Amino acid sequence: MLIIYGNQELWESLGPDVMAKEFEAFGKFNKKFYDTGELLGAYGNADAAATRLVQLTDGQPVGSDGPFLETREYLASWYLIDVDSEARALEIAAELPSAKYRPVEVWPILHEASRETGADMGVV
Secondary structure, eight states, rough: OOEEEOOOOHHHHHHHHHHHHHHHHHHHHHHHHHHHHHHHEEEEEOOOOGEEEEEETTTEEEEEEOOOOOOOOOOEEEEEEESSOOOEEEEHHHHHHGGTTTEEOOOOEEEEEEETTTOOEEEE
């Protein structure tokens, strides 16, 4: 999984022309790696201000504003990839257009739940 962090201040600092070029670059990145079969999904998250927290209180779900981050950055986007090696994951991460602005985190996926039973299938 590739993770991009950002914040509204960063995106706004780029200006509309640069952002348009970045969105185009992300589209090309997505197409390239969907075509190779290595990109399983690309997901962009809303601004942190739109996030809600859910907690059980007396057995009932209660929603509240959130998250309560200690940082100015938030999880902006994530990509699910399927590659043969860590080296390949790092190569793909380096091609993300946002890598020139912020580091990209590369996280191995260790477990997957079965679509049929929901049970954890163990180490992937």
